[in-house]
Structures are given as C-alpha cells and as structure tokens.
Amino acid sequence: MGFADFLGFAFIQRAYLAGSFIAVLCAMLGLFLVLRRFSLIGDGLSHVSFGGIALGLFLGLEPLWVALPISVAASSLILVLSRRARLYGDAAIAIVSSSGIALGVVLASLAGGFNVDLMSYLFGNILAVSPVETYLSVLLSAVVLAVIAFLYHDLFSVAFDEEYATVSGIRTGAVNILLATLTAVSVVLAVKVVGVMLVSALLVLPAVSALQVARGFRGALLLSSCIAVLSVLVGITVSFLADIPAGGTVVLVNLLVFFVLLAWKRIR
C-alpha cells in the first residue's frame, strides 16, 4: 500500500481534518492557559468530561453532547471557587477534577463496569471519528477560533497583566469566563483525538514548545499551532502504519518536538 492509497482512506482524511482543527484550537488556547499558569485546567476539565461521558453512556445519550454542558459549567465553577471561596486555582481545579472522576467511576459501576465505549473515550480514537463528528469538530473549532480572533487583544492583555487590563477598561471577569468556557469546549473536542487521559498534553505541549523559541506573542501563537498540527498529522500517520494507539502517538510526537526545541534553544 502506497502513501497515496493511505491518504485515500476516508477515515484517515476525517482524522486529519478533525485532528488538525482541534489541534490548532488547543494550541492557541493552551498558550493563554500556560502563560496564565492555568495549565492544569485542561486536565481538570478532561476529568469532568469523563464524568459527563459516563453519564451520557449511562443515559443512552450521545456522550460528548452530555459532556459539553457539564464541562462548560465546571469551568465556571472553577473560577467561582477561585474567586468567591478564595481557593488557590490549583485547589479549585483539584476539587472539580476529582468530582468529575468520582461521578464517572460511580456511573460506570452502576452501568455494569467499564465497557469498550468508555475505554475509547479514556484513550481517544481519532481514526474512528465519524463524518458527523468531523463536521461538528470543524464547526465548533471554527467558532472558537473566530471568537479568539475577535477578542485577540483583550485575551492578550488579560494574559499579560490582568491588573493593567482592568485599568484599561477591559472586563477581565468576562474574559476569564470566556477563556474557561472555550477551554471546556476544546477539551471535550480533544477527548476524541487523544482521550481524557491525554487532553492536557494537547493543550500544554505545543504551547511550551513554542515558548522555547518564539520572540513575540503572535509568533508564539503561530508556532504553537504549527507544532500542534504537525504532531497530529505525524502522530496519526505513524500510529496507523505502526498499528499503535493514535492518541498516545500524537502526544509522544508533541513531546519529541518539545525536547528538540528545548535542545535547540540551549545550543543556540
């Protein structure tokens, strides 16, 4: 089988398309999150999405559609706990994260244990993405990217210096809620690519890789997106050819890029 034959498979095309859009989305949001020291929010929300997915499977509903509103609500809960209950951000994330896992475990047990469906969400299966899921992933990714482009300067300002952004008249509370909501949507989408266990890698690794070499913020966003897409495309291809899990391979390629850029930065 040649590479052209490989590219001819509809499921490969869908995996490339959906994976690339979701990768760009995660890479851009991930840069904002990393710079604001919110890297773990992706991990926490992915655990919440696990609870939502388990609830969806338990109720016989489409799991991702159940996980989406629950994750969005959880993202706001993290902010509320941080601000109103005066908890540190990582403590608020830990509370929400463990609650999501607890919900998932209990529901999975009630439903007769962990089945194949739930395992596929834990570790992702981008090669099994359906045409409808592909369209939805592309559509939701495009919407989120448009919102980022629309609010680019406000997001940048709040990420750089929240206090100064407030003095500038930017509604930093609203920007924070929006960023958390977009992250929740992205996490749910990314579950299909790399699974609950590895979502935070898709958010964090391209961003920290780009930060090794980027000089300006726009450059960092662009480089982070390129690394994410490259990692997804290479990861999917290698995983298919070597018959190994796609999610794990995508993350390992991301990790490799990170170490290469880290080494290059030190040599330079």
Next chain:
Amino acid sequence: MNDVILSVDHLSFRYGASETLSDVSFRVRRGDFVALAGPNGAGKTTLMKLVLGLLDGYEGDIELFGTPRSAFRDHRKVGYLPQRVNTFNPLFPATSGEVVGLGLLSGKRLPKRLDGADRERIREALRSVDALDLEHSPIGSLSGGQQQRVFLARALVSDPELLVLDEPVTALDPEARARFYALLTRLRSEEGKTVVMITHDIPHAGEQGGTLLYLDKSVVFFGGFDEFCRSKSMEGKFGYFDQHVICHQHTT
C-alpha cells in the same frame, strides 16, 4: 473650567475587619505632581487601587475628571505604571512593541485592531522614553531599567492626562533612577502631565516640587514640600535628622 482631575472625599475602606483607609480626602488638579508616601501598610497601594477601579466596596466618593469612579469609562485619560515585579511574567513571549500596544486598547471597540497610525504611536511612545531600539526585543530579555521605560511608554501611548505611578523607582539602580526623574520632569514641563506617584523616595520626589500626600491610614500631611520642611508634626513623624536630610536635598 473645572481643573480638578482627581477628587477623593471622606474615603474609607476595610479589608475584612481591618480598616485600611479612614476618612481620606484630597484633590489633584491639572498639572499637579503628588508624591504619595507613608509607611508600609499605610494604605497607599489600596488608595491607588480604589482610584483605578481595581477594588470596590468603599465608603465615600472618588471622582475622576468630574465623573464618579463607578461611572468612569474614559480610560485613555489615565496612564498607569504598575510595580513591575508584582504584575509581570518575565517568561511572557511579548515584544516591547506588543506590550506598549496594550496601552491603546482602552479606546477601541471590538474587534480591537491596531492600525498603521497606532504602530506609529507605539514607536513615538518608545522614542519618548528613549527605548525605540527595544521595539522588537522580548520584554523578558530586558534589564529592569529598560523594562521600566517600556512600561512607561505603555502608560504614555494613549496620551493620558493623569499618570499614576506605583513605586516606579524601587527596582532601579541610581543611574536608571536619575534618568527616570529627568524623564518625569520633561513630561511635566513640556507635556503638562498630572502625576500621582507612590514612592518611598521622598527626597528625590521632593526635587520635582509639587505636593506631598503622607498617608498612614488617614491623611497625615497634604501640602507642598516647603511646608513639609517647616512642619513640626512631620518632624515628629520622620525625626529631626531624616526630615533635615530630605529638606536639605529639596532645597539644594
């Protein structure tokens, strides 16, 4: 014409059970230079945060440019230079030009965009603080004095009428400190900026002339530096020797 830019009347504020500010009143007029001084925990930064809208829940009245603080929306009129070490992530991959551009966002509608004229204003602001050569440099790679100039350019880029400076010289070496004060003098004399500056460096602030607002939860002293030098109550606060040193530098 009303030339009162900042008006604070009977302002009180509590952090929980602890009273941080008590019945503070003063006025800042167009062109004034006000050095806001006081011991640690005196409420200087709290007062500044209340004026800038970073804290709510106060008693009393604050007006900026004749508008109550809660209704004030003309943010371009206020330039703010924060304490660098408190608010800045040195690993942030922003160039100096990008940082200065943040000062132009307040007057723009969504989607906010910086056009060619804005980029020229950014360069002009950097030029005014002698930092044009730093435009494309990552902010985290600059020295403390260079970063201070870039942040001052951000405060100046929207051509504000009021500059609020939070301990701007704390992290600077003597040479950078002298350059900063020279720049401040020029901004006041040539551009007529009104300046409120939190500082522990009373002697050098005194060289700017203007007014000293000495705070210790409430206003202890508010008046000119000459008056400060004659004040027996401030002699009691500072001690004869320190007051003498400050006033000696002020008058020479």
